[in-house]
Amino acid sequence: MSTSDHEKNNKAEMHNNNSQNSKQEKKDRFLKRSKEASTVRKIVLSLLLLLSILIVVGGVSGYFYIKNGLEPVNPSDDTKQTVTIPLGSSTSQIASILEDDGIISNDLIYRFYVKFNNVSQFQAGDYQLSPSMSLKEITEKLQTGVVMQDPVLSVTIPEGKTLEEIADLFEQHANISANQFMEKMKDQDYIEPLIEAYPEILSDEILAEDIRYPLEGYLFAATYQFYDENPSVDMIVHDMLEKTEQVVLNYLPQIQEKKSYSVHDVLTLASLVEKEARTQKDRKRIAGVFFNRLDKDMILQTDPTVLYALGEHKERVLYKDLEVDSPYNTYQTKGLTPGPISNFGENSLKAVLDPENTSYFYFVAAPDGSVYYAETYEQHKRLVNEHLKRSK
Structure with missing residues (x-):
């Protein structure tokens, strides 16, 4: 074999070795990536399995939590015991009494049961109740008592x-x-x-x-x-909140239809309408004006918000009052006030949920209770000068 042939053979052998080494490296890298991918898949599958278990366990736990709260405490225990519901007790207080006496297992579930079934008019008195009674039986029983005295206050x-x-x-x-x-x-x-x-x-x-x-x-x-x-x-606060809740729940589907407005927003608007209008016709029209202005990103400019910002009652709002620095001053800030400025009447809530479809963007509430409406700012200025004379 000549030197030239020998060199060629060496080169070919080196080439083969390099080729084999390269293939081995590729194979090693492939095996490494496969092993890593397998590890990742195992981790992902483990996490998914764990998440699924947590969801199932949470769902099952929630189901049994509610189921347990809705069922009799002890279906086999018919022992009667005297449960006293004091005069003036709120639903939450009644639920706590029943749980403390072992008649129901969960006062929170019972309060929701009462709300969802629109139960009202519980009666004070002494009742014979047992742990075997269903929530329906307990609730019906609690509506049969006789109030034996007149309210003190x-x-x-x-x-x-x-x-x-x-x-x-x-x-x-x-x-x-x-x-x-x-x-x-x-x-x-x-x-x-x-x-x-x-x-x-x-x-x-x-x-x-x-x-x-x-x-x-x-x-x-x-x-x-x-x-x-x-x-x-x-006691006072719970009584009043329960009354608010009772009223608002009747209108909750209509409130939810106003997708851009929360319950808080709707009650805020209802308070503004309450402070501005005396008649239902004006309430509905003023609600329509407020929505028109909000839709156009205009400031509401309603005097009762200025008075609330000032924290005082005044017969007339002065021009200098309009400059008060407060998030409640709708002459200075856009949109709704941070929250209601007073409580509301049911008619004002109805007006906000079913406002008049109007082209008005302005109104003037005169001191005598009359309300005057305008489509343009020029018309509004004339009405202000006629019916609402402000002082500096």
Whole structure:
């Protein structure tokens, strides 16, 4: 073999070796990637399996939690015991009494059961109940009692009242300190459990930084009767929130149709309408004006918000008042106020949910209660000069 042939053979052998090494490296890399991919697949599958287990366990746990709350505490225990429902007890108080006495297993589930079935008019009295009774049987029984005495106190809260005005009314007529009442209204530790207890009407929106009082607008205008000479602030608040909830739940489907507006937004609008209008015709038309302005990204410019921002009652809003620096001043800030500026009447809520379809963008509420409407700013200025003379 010649030197040239030998060199050729060496080169061919080296080429083969390099080729084999390259193939081996590729094979090793492939095996490594396959092993890594297999590991990743195993981890992903493990995580998916774990997630599925957690979902199933959570769902099963939730199912049995609710199922257990809806079933009799002990179907085989027919032992009767006396359960006393005091006069003036709220639904949440009744539920707590039943759970404490072992008649129901979960007071929260019972409160939801009562709400979903639109149960009302529980009667005070002594009842013979047993752990074997169903929620339906217990509820029917609790509606048969006879109230044996008249209420000790009766307090009427009119529409359009702020929390501070409500506190004054309870101080005058129910032996409640207005300061004590308002301290509760500012206590976030007190408010947060209420959000959990009344989720259909209360949300974290009421805890927003700009909100003056979280429960402003949520204590319904009605006559409240008490069977205790010294009702607690907590008893009063629960009674009033339950009344608000009872009213709002009747309109919840209509509220949910207004997809851009939460319950909080709707009640805020209802409070603005409440403060501006006296008749249902004006309420519906003013609601229509507010929606027109909101749709056009116009400021609402409604005087009651200025008064709320000032924190005082005045017969007339002056031009200088319109400059007050507050998120509640709708002459300075766009959109709705951070929350309601007073409680609302049911008619104002209806007006917001079924406003008049109008072309008006302006209105003037005169001191005598008459309301004048305009489509253009020029028309509005003329009406202001005629019916609402402001001073500097």
